Amino acid sequence: MAEKLQALKQQVCSSIDEAKDKLHRLGDAIWRLPELAYEERQAHDTLVRFFTQEKGWTVEAHYKLETAFRATWGPVGGADGESVVHVGFLCEYDALPAIGHACGHNLIAESGAAAAVGLKAALESGEAWPVPVKVTVLGTPAEEDGGGKVDLLREGAFEDLDVVFMAHPTQKNATYLPAVAVHSVLVKYRGRTAHASAYPWEGVNALDAAVMAYSNISVLRQQLRPEWRIHGIIKHGGVKPNIIPDYSELEYYLRTSSHLDLPNIRAKAEACFRAAAMATGCEVELLFQKNEFYEVLRNRTLEDLYEENGKALGMKFTTEGFSGSTDFGNVSHAVPGIHPYFYIGSEALNHTAEYTAASGADEAQLYTRRTAKALAMTALDVIFSPGVLDKVKQEFREAKRREERNCKSRNIENGDQHQP
């Protein structure tokens, strides 16, 4: 079995390399037409067309969301009565405002598609294999803003998957980087205009409320846990210096190491926003994002297998770094999975114009294909190595039990504490 598995892994690699031109065209087409969260219509169409042109995939366009899709192959192989092993690969493809694919989501889509195509080709190349296998590619939009994976989870899109894989471009290879929980909020203040010089006392100043809110949050930071973050911008602060602003708007991200702490940081931030309204006489409206993102729930069994496969392909791994947040975190609390990071041939930093250039550069292709190979090889380990899937699922169950215990202890703690 070990020799067979090794031969299949080699087949994955050669299949992905043979498909390199069409995979490059796929990622490049997405990179050239950057689209924002929930508006990734061209990227959706490009990926749907790609899998439609590949033989054997059942493709569902506009899958539960306008710009989501699902492509499935199988169940194939195995013996009657055997339970199906269902592997999922996720594609992100949303860009950032003004700077395009500065987080390399075009390469997430390319690597997810490549891993699925490579795994299917390898499975089709060998003789029958022990268990029936199903491969699903899910196009999951709006990671940067809104959280398409959370919407898809709510709609049951992940229900019968056994494991999920995706990978994210960054400056180094890492099997895991701390991804924290996040919830974003839009804050709107409404006051009353007046001539700012002739009779300022008649105005109710919405910009004052925004500035006070910003200052309240800034001092709150001293009393937050070191791994928590609150950061934001003033999106609107007025139109002319001699018109007291009657409207201001801020957007904030609230981040905690566990999603179980989001209610706590939300309450503290809300007190800051409401205090500014009270002090200025403004009305305040708080619009929390529909979806909160969870921290990533690790699966070290999958991480270790991925690292072993990556090293076999020449990857060097780091454990240093920090990744912000991702809606993959919510997925990882529902299905065992990994969200590794991969080097693309550039030291540029994500969310910069330099990274936009790097994610569209030819040099990124070799690293993207290498990552896809490691993902598909890890999927083969899950399918072919006896006991691996059971170990993955056992680790997942234990992590969920720990989380339930944490949730209970926090509820007890919060029940005793005075909330601001």
Ligand SMILES: NCCC[C@H](NC(=O)CCN)C(=O)O
């Ligand atoms: N409101 C969600 C923001 C998610 C965003 N994610 C990343 O940057 C990860 C890379 N795409 C964040 O600010 O963490």
